[in-house]
Amino acid sequence: MSELTRETLVLNMGPQHPATHGVLRLLLELEGEVILSTEPVIGYLHTGFEKEMETRTYHQNIVFPPRIDYLATFIEEQAYVLAVEKLLGIRAPERAETIRLILAELSRIASHLVWLGTSAIDLNVSSVFMYCFRDREEILDIFEMVSGQRMMHGYFRIGGLQWDLPAGFTDRVRAFLAGFPGRIDEFETLLTDNLIWRQRTEGVGVLTAEDALRYGCTGPILRGSGVNYDVRKAFPYGGYDQYEFDVPLGEHGDSFDRYKIRLEEMRQSRRIILQALDRLMDGPIAIDDRKISLPPRPELVRSMEAVIHHFKLMSEGIHPPVGEVYAAVESPRGEKGYYLVSDGSNRPARVRVRAPSFSNLQALPVMVYRRTIADVVVAIASIDIVLGDVDR
Amino acid sequence: MTRDPIDMLMAQLGETVLEQIRFRDELTLILPIDGLLAALQAARASGFSLLSDLTAVDRYPATPRFEVVYHLTAPDARSKIRLKARIEETRASVPSATPVWPGANWLEREVYDLYGIRFDGHPDLKRILMPDDWEGYPLRKDFPLTEEPVGFIGHTPKVPSHIIPKSPPKS
Numbered sequence: 025m026s027e028l029t030r031e032t033l034v035l036n037m038g039p040q041h042p043a044t045h046g047v048l049r050l051l052l053e054l055e056g057e058v059i060l061s062t063e064p065v066i067g068y069l070h071t072g073f074e075k076e077m078e079t080r081t082y083h084q085n086i087v088f089p090p091r092i093d094y095l096a097t098f099i100e101e102q103a104y105v106l107a108v109e110k111l112l113g114i115r116a117p118e119r120a121e122t123i124r125l126i127l128a129e130l131s132r133i134a135s136h137l138v139w140l141g142t143s144a145i146d147l148n149v150s151s152v153f154m155y156c157f158r159d160r161e162e163i164l165d166i167f168e169m170v171s172g173q174r175m176m177h178g179y180f181r182i183g184g185l186q187w188d189l190p191a192g193f194t195d196r197v198r199a200f201l202a203g204f205p206g207r208i209d210e211f212e213t214l215l216t217d218n219l220i221w222r223q224r225t226e227g228v229g230v231l232t233a234e235d236a237l238r239y240g241c242t243g244p245i246l247r248g249s250g251v252n253y254d255v256r257k258a259f260p261y262g263g264y265d266q267y268e269f270d271v272p273l274g275e276h277g278d279s280f281d282r283y284k285i286r287l288e289e290m291r292q293s294r295r296i297i298l299q300a301l302d303r304l305m306d307g308p309i310a311i312d313d314r315k316i317s318l319p320p321r322p323e324l325v326r327s328m329e330a331v332i333h334h335f336k337l338m339s340e341g342i343h344p345p346v347g348e349v350y351a352a353v354e355s356p357r358g359e360k361g362y363y364l365v366s367d368g369s370n371r372p373a374r375v376r377v378r379a380p381s382f383s384n385l386q387a388l389p390v391m392v393y394r395r396t397i398a399d400v401v402v403a404i405a406s407i408d409i410v411l412g413d414v415d416r
Numbered sequence: 417m418t419r420d421p422i423d424m425l426m427a428q429l430g431e432t433v434l435e436q437i438r439f440r441d442e443l444t445l446i447l448p449i450d451g452l453l454a455a456l457q458a459a460r461a462s463g464f465s466l467l468s469d470l471t472a473v474d475r476y477p478a479t480p481r482f483e484v485v486y487h488l489t490a491p492d493a494r495s496k497i498r499l500k501a502r503i504e505e506t507r508a509s510v511p512s513a514t515p516v517w518p519g520a521n522w523l524e525r526e527v528y529d530l531y532g533i534r535f536d537g538h539p540d541l542k543r544i545l546m547p548d549d550w551e552g553y554p555l556r557k558d559f560p561l562t563e564e565p566v567g568f569i570g571h572t573p574k575v576p577s578h579i580i581p582k583s584p585p586k587s
Contacts, residue, residue, distance in 0.1 A: 026436070067545040072561075074530075075554060079561050079577035110440055237465045237491075240519030252467070253491035343586045347439045350487055350498065351466070364474055368585025378469040378487070386522050415545060 046411030063138035069415040077375040081341030098131040107351035107362035120184040120309035135356040143405035183317035184310025225279040229403035240383035243358025249277035255354035279406035381413040421463035464488035470523035476557040512537040530555035
């Protein structure tokens with residue numbers, strides 16, 4: 025009788041696969057059904073944003089960020105614009121900051137709704153997928169009302185915003201938020217005490233706090249493992265230090281903890297938006313410095329200087345001082361940072377996008393060691409990656 | 417009482433720091449390549465437990481050509497710092513930070529993929545974003561951006577990077 029050999033099987037999962045949440049390829053080395061090692065292969069969505077951004081002016085570059093993390097578009101725009109403003113040493117006026125904050129938190133809710141819907145449908149709860157995307161439609165309608173586009177807005181400007189809010193914006197947002205707690209409660213009723221959901225997510229994809237820090241994970245993954253690090257609290261930006269909100273923490277570092285954290289984050293985002301709507305005051309929506317932000321249209325008819333400023337800004341762009349900055353925001357996935365290096369010309373010498381999904385995905389092999397393929401699906405869903413963010 | 421991580425790190429690094437730059441509330445330390453790994457270990461011991469980012473900058477035509485940049489965060493003390501090391505194109509090899517942070521693995525692979533900077537001691541240095549058989553290092557300044565002009569009949573519009581040309585720094 026021949027000896028039984030133990031061979032491992034290398035199974036290829038992706039890049040086209042419904043459960044990998046994008047073009048992600050995983051090489052799973054299996055011994056039977058147990059995963060011995062996982063090697064993620066990425067780069068299928070690499071479009072070279074960083075190189076493209078080196079060949080355009082700072083203003084032209086505003087179109088790229090919402091295409092990088094396409095689910096949290098306003099947060100990405102906010103990150104880039106804050107980095108340029110930090111480089112210039114300016115701060116947008118208060119009304120612009122408040123509006124940016126409202127739209128960023130709405131983006132966070134929209135992103136978490138996509139996460140919840142896609143995670144649920146991975147585990148075959150397709151009705152939650154439908155509900156989440158239906159609720160997200162209301163948010164995208166609000167975005168379209170403000171910027172003209174559902175996703176790739178280009179609404180934020182260096183020094184403020186493109187234009188002021190349309191009439192009816194605050195009523196629309198309040199109407200959405202009024203019904204929103206009921207929607208989250210519905211999701212909780214369907215999932216949180218659901219025996220199948222609990223069994224599939226509890227204890228799956230566990231990441232210890234030490235591992236999470238060593239792999240550079242941030243966001244709900246790091247907080248799920250118990251480390252209290254939220255960029256909005258640690259390094260407040262854009263007015264976040266004026267708002268009261270809690271940052272949920274987990275204990276076990278498993279998928280269920282991350283699920284609870286993201287649900288609670290949606291509630292906290294609603295809390296922040298309500299405070300921001302109360303704080304919203306009249307005022308300018310872009311700074312006055314004509315070397316940085318465009319003059320308003322009516323001024324072009326009256327003033328020659330305004331025409332010259334407009335011409336110089338459009339044909340050359342701004343010239344920030346020589347130097348470098350790193351500005352970070354809290355995206356739904358973790359710490360999103362923009363590292364800008366300026367050589368004094370009208371184009372950045374280097375734009376580096378610190379992508380949270382890139383570092384978070386590195387921890388996947390640790391999360392699924394000696395688990396089964398079914399757990400890989402849950403673990404990927406709980407990391408909440410966006411491949412545009414991973415590959416840029 | 418926890419001491420400020422920056423103070424602890426500066427006390428440990430002492431004279432090895434080549435240059436300190438403060439710009440817009442950020443501290444940057446420029447270090448020599450030989451002292452880089454020790455500095456990263458000292459940083460982690462001082463409380464900078466999170467490696468936020470590891471990247472590179474091509475300073476062509478300035479020399480030394482490449483700069484490897486490390487962004488470190490101390491979540492508890494709410495402190496950030498940037499460490500940099502400059503290397504020549506001919507040397508182009510830096511000690512790997514993977515012994516200190518396993519998360520530097522993919523970050524260093526990306527720097528190798530896009531700049532061609534090798535990391536000594538890296539467990540598996542290979543391309544990560546570009547196809548495996550790609551030749552060249554895309555983010556280097558001498559690697560051209562591939563832009564195809566949109567095909568119109570009777571008119572060739574400018575490619576996007578030529579619409580607003582680069583203009584030098586204003587004095």
